[in-house]
Amino acid sequence: MVPLSAYVAVSAVLFITGLLGVLIRRNFIIVLMAVEIMLNAANINLVAFSHYLESMAGQLVALFVIAIAAGEAAVGLAIIIVVFRGKISTNVDEMNVLKW
Amino acid sequence: MTSYGADLLVILPELIVVGAACLLLVLEPLTPPSRKELLAWLSLGALALCIGLTGGQISVLNLRVSAFSDLVVVDGYARFWKLLLYGVTGLTILMSLPYLKAERLQLGEYYGFILLALSGMMVMVSGADLLTIYLGTELMSLSLYVMAGLKRSSPRSLEASAKYFVLGAFSSGLLLYGISLLYGVAGGTKLGAVAAAIGSRGFDDPLLLIATILLAAGFGFKLAVVPFHMWTPDVYQGAPTSVTAFMAVASKAASFAAFLRVFVEGLGGLKADWSNLFLLLCLVTLILGNLVAIVQTNIKRMLAYSSIAHAGYALIGLVAAGRGMGESGGASGLASVMLYLALYAFMTLGAFAVIGMFRKGGLEGEDIEDFAGLAKRQPLAAFLMLVFMVSLAGIPPTAGFIGKFYVFMAAVEAGLAWLAVVALIFAAISAYYYMRVVMVMYMREPDPSAGEVPQLVASPALTVVLACAVAGVILFGLFPNPLVSLALQSVLPLK
Numbered sequence: 001m002v003p004l005s006a007y008v009a010v011s012a013v014l015f016i017t018g019l020l021g022v023l024i025r026r027n028f029i030i031v032l033m034a035v036e037i038m039l040n041a042a043n044i045n046l047v048a049f050s051h052y053l054e055s056m057a058g059q060l061v062a063l064f065v066i067a068i069a070a071g072e073a074a075v076g077l078a079i080i081i082v083v084f085r086g087k088i089s090t091n092v093d094e095m096n097v098l099k100w
Numbered sequence: 101m102t103s104y105g106a107d108l109l110v111i112l113p114e115l116i117v118v119g120a121a122c123l124l125l126v127l128e129p130l131t132p133p134s135r136k137e138l139l140a141w142l143s144l145g146a147l148a149l150c151i152g153l154t155g156g157q158i159s160v161l162n163l164r165v166s167a168f169s170d171l172v173v174v175d176g177y178a179r180f181w182k183l184l185l186y187g188v189t190g191l192t193i194l195m196s197l198p199y200l201k202a203e204r205l206q207l208g209e210y211y212g213f214i215l216l217a218l219s220g221m222m223v224m225v226s227g228a229d230l231l232t233i234y235l236g237t238e239l240m241s242l243s244l245y246v247m248a249g250l251k252r253s254s255p256r257s258l259e260a261s262a263k264y265f266v267l268g269a270f271s272s273g274l275l276l277y278g279i280s281l282l283y284g285v286a287g288g289t290k291l292g293a294v295a296a297a298i299g300s301r302g303f304d305d306p307l308l309l310i311a312t313i314l315l316a317a318g319f320g321f322k323l324a325v326v327p328f329h330m331w332t333p334d335v336y337q338g339a340p341t342s343v344t345a346f347m348a349v350a351s352k353a354a355s356f357a358a359f360l361r362v363f364v365e366g367l368g369g370l371k372a373d374w375s376n377l378f379l380l381l382c383l384v385t386l387i388l389g390n391l392v393a394i395v396q397t398n399i400k401r402m403l404a405y406s407s408i409a410h411a412g413y414a415l416i417g418l419v420a421a422g423r424g425m426g427e428s429g430g431a432s433g434l435a436s437v438m439l440y441l442a443l444y445a446f447m448t449l450g451a452f453a454v455i456g457m458f459r460k461g462g463l464e465g466e467d468i469e470d471f472a473g474l475a476k477r478q479p480l481a482a483f484l485m486l487v488f489m490v491s492l493a494g495i496p497p498t499a500g501f502i503g504k505f506y507v508f509m510a511a512v513e514a515g516l517a518w519l520a521v522v523a524l525i526f527a528a529i530s531a532y533y534y535m536r537v538v539m540v541m542y543m544r545e546p547d548p549s550a551g552e553v554p555q556l557v558a559s560p561a562l563t564v565v566l567a568c569a570v571a572g573v574i575l576f577g578l579f580p581n582p583l584v585s586l587a588l589q590s591v592l593p594l595k
Contacts, residue, residue: 008284008307015277022270031266038273045280057289058280061231065276068238072269075242079249079265083258 007048015041028083032076039069110167110174113150113182114222120146121215128208136200139208140193143215147193151186154179161589166228170290173228176590180438181225181357188350188445189218191565195449196342198559199456203340205251213250214346217243221354230279230289230366233358237275237322240354241268244347248339260338267321267331275318281311282366291366298369312370315362316377322355325415326385329408333396336404341464344400345452348407349445356414356441360434364421364592375422378415379519385412386526393533399455399468402533406492407448409530414440416523417507420514432513435587436506442583443499443576447491450569454485457557465554468537472544473553481556482541484566491573493534494527498577506584 014037021034043062050058108115124139131139157163162176193214200206220239227233245268249261283289285308286297298308320328336344363374389409396402414437421433458465458481465471475482491498504527508520546553576583 011280015273018273022266022273028262028266032269035266035269035273038270039276042273042276042280045277046283049280049284053284053287055287057231058283061234061279061283061289064231064235068235071242072238072272075245076265076269079245079258079261082249082252083262086255086258 004048004052007044011041011044011048014038014044028080032073032080035076036069036073039065039072107167110165111172111226113153114219114226116146116149116153117215117219117222121212121219124212124215125209128212131208133206136206136208137197139211140197143211144190144193146215147186147190151183151190154182154186161586170292171229171232172223172226174226175592177357177361177438177592178226180586180590181353182222184353184442184445185218185221185225185350188346188353188449189214191449191453191568192342192346192350194561195345195453195456195565197561198557199340199342202457202459202557203251205340207250210247210250213243213247217247217346218350221350224354224358225361227358227361228291228365230282230291230294230362233362234272234276234279237355237358238272240351241272241322244268244343244351247343247346248335250343251340254338256338257340258338260335263331264335264339271318271321271328274314274321278311278314278318281307281314285311291362294366295368298367308370312367312374313377315367316374316381319355319359319362320381323352323359323411324408325381325411326388326408329385329389332408333401333404336407337398337400337466341400341452341456341466344404345449345456348403348452349448352407352411353441353445356411356437360418360437361592363418364434371422375419378422379419379516382412382415382419382519383522385409385415386523390526390530390533393530396533397468398466399471399537400466402468402537403448403451403455406530406534409526410440410444410448410492413504413507413523413527414444416511416516416519419519420507420510420516423516424510424514431588431591432506433510435584435591436503436510438587438591439506439580439584440503442587443503443572446569446572446576447488447498447500450484450566450573451488451492453562453565453569454481454488454556457559457562458554459557460554461552468540469544469547470554471537471541473546474541474556477553478556484570485541486538487570487573489534489537491577493531495531496577497574499573499580500577502577502580502584 018034018038018041022031025031043065046058046062120143124143127139157179161179164173164175166173193211217240220236223232223236227236245261245265248264249258251257282294285305286294317328324332385408389405389412393402393405396405417433417437417440421430424430424433455466460470491500494500494504508523511520
């Protein structure tokens with residue numbers, strides 16, 4: 001039987017991957033993918049805890065999160081397309097009209 | 101045991117708002133461009149219905165009704181925030197009527213998105229489960245990402261939308277990971293279950309510590325407190341002004357509501373630890389928000405830093421509540437946060453309403469210099485702006501003073517007199533950049549070489565918004581007692 005700590009470790013590694021991806025990568029689409037990784041890291045946690053705690057709440061939350069991640073990807077890609085039409089670039093660093 | 105129908109009845113206001121939003125999205129393509137205003141009136145009608153429903157329960161303010169096996173709860177706290185959110189949304193819709201016309205953004209779905217965002221906020225303030233609070237936050241944020249980019253012809257608006265999306269989605273990721281860890285530690289997602297599992301044992305479990313920090317960071321982004329504020333100035337400046345007003349007021353109020361509920365009802369057992377964390381956040385927020393606002397030349401950007409600073413003042417109330425919880429201090433701290441955000445709503449909406457319709461040719465005059473000589477050209481418009489700026493600076497007899505007074509009193513009661521003094525010093529510094537706008541309006545002549553001088557374009561809807569905002573700022577500044585007692589009655593039950 002796989003111990004709970006193994007699941008939490010995998011999820012932590014995935015979460016940190018996503019976190020660094022958002023902070024380091026400069027392409028909008030890769031940033032979006034990194035965010036999805038963060039959400040799925042949370043899903044692994046939720047389902048693993050749900051199994052070990054024998055409570056269904058975690059799996060329920062995970063289902064909702066999957067739906068929300070899809071919605072977030074849809075809105076994100078729509079925004080990327082509109083920005084891309086205007087600027088022909090998806091690089092986050094080139095978004096510099098606004099700065100202090 | 102309640103039946104399913106009774107559960108639906110509890111969330112009737114949410115259902116009305118979502119139903120109206122869907123109806124608007126269906127009607128939008130069927131409405132000719134010249135009649136788009138009908139959609140705004142339809143959404144105002146839905147809001148009036150909700151105000152009637154929630155306002156009708158004011159006599160039983162603290163009756164606690166929960167539905168869907170405690171996923172949502174309607175108590176005095178939720179009713180207070182819902183009434184505030186209805187008011188803010190109604191004024192935003194009225195403000196948008198002339199603004200969208202002037203910007204040639206006659207989009208019916210704009211009103212649909214406002215209502216969808218409102219329904220997300222309503223779920224946030226009523227959520228008694230980490231799942232519902234997360235869902236409400238996402239519904240609100242996804243609608244706001246789109247609204248920020250609605251001005252598709254403007255690169256600034258698109259950039260604001262893209263930046264808001266990246267940082268907003270990132271912060272939801274942090275929030276959700278925090279929720280997943282908290283679920284693992286507490287064994288349930290209901291706030292009551294979390295509170296029961298944590299008790300008052302403190303941070304004996306490292307996962308609990310990480311979960312608390314991630315939740316604080318996730319909410320910190322939504323509240324725009326330093327160091328999670330980077331998106332705020334860019335998004336507030338780039339988004340259409342009516343959307344900026346909605347974000348600065350409604351989304352901040354709803355995020356504060358959910359944030360307080362999670363940390364007081366769910367994590368109340370850790371108050372000694374989180375009040376130290378928020379004390380730190382509150383101090384850096386006050387310092388950075390107020391100091392960076394001084395150097396801004398764009399008024400929307402200045403108000404963005406000012407809204408960061410105001411989140412810092414509101415946090416003082418939470419810190420005081422955490423320190424004084426168990427005694428009467430806790431209640432007055434939380435009530436001061438609720439009062440502060442309610443009063444902040446009037447002055448900020450008013451200021452953004454003026455900025456949105458302050459137009460030079462076809463464009464918005466959003467530089468502070470554009471306001472030069474306004475007192476001579478349009479004395480009434482200059483006076484209104486003066487009232488809002490004075491109130492934002494917290495000078496009596498305006499609402500801003502009352503808000504700050506109660507927050508500082510709560511800090512003193514909780515034994516944090518030094519924090520009140522520091523905040524007072526920063527309030528004095530903030531008067532510098534608010535008064536600069538007043539100085540430019542009253543003392544400066546417009547640059548003769550600049551060509552067309554900006555004017556406030558009056559319209560009936562704008563008059564209503566400005567009248568409501570000024571009445572709120574001055575009446576609550578002179579007679580704050582009804583609102584204070586409402587906030588004190590509807591405050592969360594503390595342990």
